Amino acid sequence: MVFNRMYARTPTPLFLTDDYLTGTVAKENNQSEKNNMEFFLDTGDVDEIRAAAAWGIVDGVTTNPSLIAKTGRSQKEVITEIIDIVDGPISAEVISTHKDGMLQEARQLAQIHENVIIKLPLTEDGISACGILSTEEIKTNVTLCFSANQALLAAKNGATYVSPFIGRLDDVGHDGMDLIEDIRTIYDNYGYATEILAASIRHPTHVRTAALMGADVATMPYKVMKNLFSNPLTDRGLEIFLADHARVN
Numbered sequence: 537m538v539f540n541r542m543y544a545r546t547p548t549p550l551f552l553t554d555d556y557l558t559g560t561v562a563k564e565n566n567q568s569e570k571n572n573m574e575f576f577l578d579t580g581d582v583d584e585i586r587a588a589a590a591w592g593i594v595d596g597v598t599t600n601p602s603l604i605a606k607t608g609r610s611q612k613e614v615i616t617e618i619i620d621i622v623d624g625p626i627s628a629e630v631i632s633t634h635k636d637g638m639l640q641e642a643r644q645l646a647q648i649h650e651n652v653i654i655k656l657p658l659t660e661d662g663i664s665a666c667g668i669l670s671t672e673e674i675k676t677n678v679t680l681c682f683s684a685n686q687a688l689l690a691a692k693n694g695a696t697y698v699s700p701f702i703g704r705l706d707d708v709g710h711d712g713m714d715l716i717e718d719i720r721t722i723y724d725n726y727g728y729a730t731e732i733l734a735a736s737i738r739h740p741t742h743v744r745t746a747a748l749m750g751a752d753v754a755t756m757p758y759k760v761m762k763n764l765f766s767n768p769l770t771d772r773g774l775e776i777f778l779a780d781h782a783r784v785n
Contacts, residue, residue, distance in 0.1 A: 573747050576625070576755035578735070580607045580614050584758040585621050591761075596624035598677070598699075598735070598755045600655065601631060612648065619649045627677045627697075629655035630665075638665040646674045653677045653696060658686045663693050670694030677733065684718040691728035697753065702746070703736035712736070713745045720750040740764050 574595035577588050580603035588594045597618050604611050615628050626649070630641040638661060642654040654669060655677045656662040666676050670693060677697040678690035682705060690698040700719060702712025719732050731752035737743060740763050746754045 573751070574624075574753040575761065576627075576733070576753055577622075577761060578603070578737075578755040578757055580604045580618075581758070582607075582614070582617050582621065585618060588758055588761055589621050593761075594622055594624070596626060596651075596653075596753070596755075597622050598627040598655070598733075600629050600679070611645075615645070615648055615652065619651060624651060625653045625675070625677075625697075626651050627653045627655045627679075629679065630657075633657070633659070633661065635661040635665045635668075638662065639668060642669055642674060642676075643672075655679050655699075656695075658682075658690060658698075663689050666690065666695050667693035679735070682715070684715060684722055687715075687719040687730075687732075688722055691723060691726075691730040695730045697731045697733040699733045699735040699755070701736035702734055702742060703738040705736075706738070712742075713749055716746055716749040716751050740766075 575593050576596040576598050577585055577594050578598045579585060580599045585594070585597060599611075599614065599618075604614055607614055611628060615626060618626050628645045628648075630638045630645070632638045632641055638656060642656070642665065645652050645654055653675045656666050656669075656679065658678050658681050662678060666678055669676050675696040676694075677699055678695040679699040679701075681687050681690065681698050681700045687698045687700065698719070700712070700715045702716065705712035705715060716732060716734055722728075723730060723732065732750070733753040733755060734742070734746040734751040735755050737746070737754055737756040737760055739760060743754050743756060743760065743764060
């Protein structure tokens, strides 16, 4: 893994062909088209979504069966209400583990609103369903990605997003950010349009590192997004400014 990253950063040799260099420039131009890292909120709690949406930094929302279950409401009811709050991609996950069932659920969910993104597991059936939905122009988010090879499969079948779970990799002794870096290199090598959606984010450092590694999107719990604002030096500086103002007014 280290060797691959070092190789990807090696300066371009002078003897490479014009065709190769043209392709490299094209990929660099493609990367420059994306000039904004997006923030998604990972929750089914509409009160959290309303609060975060007021900050003006929420670009979308991701949900999963566990988050929906916490609300005690139906998936359709929750997704419909989220759509009224956030004008952006809203991921809704299928429950079926078989391709035909996934496709049936996906088509029903897609009818709710054009902003609904179909969340599929990174399994054989999930990847197969992803390919079919891509031909139908239904946007997908392939989730539970834990390897660069899995991310490559999602991109090859036209996934709109792939969701590498960095926190869960950290939990088992790996560095989840290594995966973000590897996927970024592979996607840039071949010009894949699939966006890297960093998921299972546990703290603000994950957000910063994901941005440094070139993730297109970071989806995070409300608490993590709120903590992005926090720094004790900011708090202390504001306290001093207000105290100084109070002394002369």
